[in-house]
Amino acid sequence: MAKEATQQAEGGTERTPQWAMAIDLDRCTGCEACVLACASENNVPTAGEDQAAMGRTKHWIRIDRYYEGEFPDIKVKYRPVMCQQCDEAPCEPVCPVNATYQNAEGLNVQIYNRCIGTRYCANNCPYTVRFFNWFAPEWAEPLNLQLNPDVSIRPAGVMEKCTFCAHKIKRAKLDADAEGRELADGDVQPACVQSCPAEAMVFGDMTDPDSKVARQLGSGRSGQLLESLGTKPRVFYLEKAD
Amino acid sequence: MLSALLLLVVQTASAAEQPIGFSHTAHIEKASMQCTDCHEGATSRDSAGLPSIRKCMLCHQFIATDLPEVVRLSKYWERKHEVPWERIYGFAKTAAVQFRHAPHARAEIACSQCHGDVASMTVAVEAVTHTMGSCIQCHRDNSATDDCLACHF
Numbered sequence: 445m446a447k448e449a450t451q452q453a454e455g456g457t458e459r460t461p462q463w464a465m466a467i468d469l470d471r472c473t474g475c476e477a478c479v480l481a482c483a484s485e486n487n488v489p490t491a492g493e494d495q496a497a498m499g500r501t502k503h504w505i506r507i508d509r510y511y512e513g514e515f516p517d518i519k520v521k522y523r524p525v526m527c528q529q530c531d532e533a534p535c536e537p538v539c540p541v542n543a544t545y546q547n548a549e550g551l552n553v554q555i556y557n558r559c560i561g562t563r564y565c566a567n568n569c570p571y572t573v574r575f576f577n578w579f580a581p582e583w584a585e586p587l588n589l590q591l592n593p594d595v596s597i598r599p600a601g602v603m604e605k606c607t608f609c610a611h612k613i614k615r616a617k618l619d620a621d622a623e624g625r626e627l628a629d630g631d632v633q634p635a636c637v638q639s640c641p642a643e644a645m646v647f648g649d650m651t652d653p654d655s656k657v658a659r660q661l662g663s664g665r666s667g668q669l670l671e672s673l674g675t676k677p678r679v680f681y682l683e684k685a686d
Numbered sequence: 687m688l689s690a691l692l693l694l695v696v697q698t699a700s701a702a703e704q705p706i707g708f709s710h711t712a713h714i715e716k717a718s719m720q721c722t723d724c725h726e727g728a729t730s731r732d733s734a735g736l737p738s739i740r741k742c743m744l745c746h747q748f749i750a751t752d753l754p755e756v757v758r759l760s761k762y763w764e765r766k767h768e769v770p771w772e773r774i775y776g777f778a779k780t781a782a783v784q785f786r787h788a789p790h791a792r793a794e795i796a797c798s799q800c801h802g803d804v805a806s807m808t809v810a811v812e813a814v815t816h817t818m819g820s821c822i823q824c825h826r827d828n829s830a831t832d833d834c835l836a837c838h839f
């Protein structure tokens with residue numbers, strides 16, 4: 445009994461979900477609500493002016509801007525970019541201590557207390573979405589009171605990045621388990637997805653044909669960032685085909 | 687013998703740190719209380735939790751009011767203070783461990799597996815040392831996940 449229950453307790457349902465995100469670039473308005481939501485959800489500190497000037501800001505998600513045309517006939521396109529959770533992640537094989545790896549659900553995991561801070565992973569990431577903690581993070585009072593207890597504070601000397609809100613995945617699994625049901629599509633809402641007013645982002649199990657994300661991927665509008673590198677990201681961008 | 691002596695040293699050391707010499711065995715063995723009567727979250731929430739002094743006083747306004755430890759308790763109550771209990775178990779911040787009680791309770795892991803035989807203790811002591819090795823061993827024995835991400839995030 446204990447055996448089965450434990451398996452269930454850890455979300456060990458028969459099917460292993462394969463997490464993916466679809467971001468509709470035709471919907472994104474570049475408002476950066478996702479950027480803010482991510483920082484507050486995941487205890488991502490601001491770097492401060494001096495450190496920022498040295499390029500040491502941390503943004504687990506950022507909005508890339510693309511301009512088309514000449515001023516004033518200009519068209520701006522926005523692309524939210526976070527860790528692409530690659531199936532063939534260039535960051536993983538270069539880590540000498542296995543602090544970053546792909547788990548069974550397709551997440552590119554970063555284990556903070558395993559990380560020894562070589563920074564090889566960040567150097568090998570074509571999407572520049574990995575951030576190194578040069579200093580221990582600080583929050584001026586009373587901002588320290590808003591920290592999310594479900595997410596560990598990363599100490600100085602370790603790498604961090606978007607986790608696909610792994611803690612929210614965990615929470616959704618435990619909630620479903622406590623209610624004695626299977627995880628349903630839409631149960632897991634990463635902070636960025638949850639906060640997007642344009643509903644540009646969708647998250648879910650891409651191997652469940654009925655999930656929203658699977659339907660988006662099959663829409664014929666989906667592509668990946670730097671697809672030619674063969675990194676096989678789990679983040680898909682939807683765009684009207686030209 | 688030596689280990690018994692060591693245990694005694696440890697027990698008295700930890701016992702001295704608590705503001706009140708709360709006896710677990712008196713509550714569990716004699717008063718037939720359950721762990722969850724006071725540690726309410728142990729089966730349903732992330733953390734088991736410590737009871738508020740209001741809960742203690744539900745009974746101790748009337749029961750055993752003349753015992754010295756209960757007198758100390760009511761002094762906190764009169765000053766409208768909570769009892770500043772010392773935590774015995776918990777993970778260091780640097781361990782980056784996210785532990786949840788509820789799923790372990792659902793898996794029918796007995797409290798004593800991780801906390802020792804608290805029912806026979808007076809002031810609770812750290813009877814079981816939690817290491818990554820002990821957590822993983824138990825997870826493996828019970829076919830639970832051994833993905834690092836299960837606990838470290």
Ligand code: SF4
Pocket residue numbers: 471472473474475476477478479507522524639640641642643644645
């Ligand atoms: S919140 Fe939504 S609309 Fe705003 S920048 Fe992020 S993805 Fe785009």
Ligand code: SF4
Pocket residue numbers: 481482483485486504505526527605606607608609634635636637
């Ligand atoms: S999935 Fe979570 S961690 Fe990743 S960018 Fe969105 S909010 Fe940030």
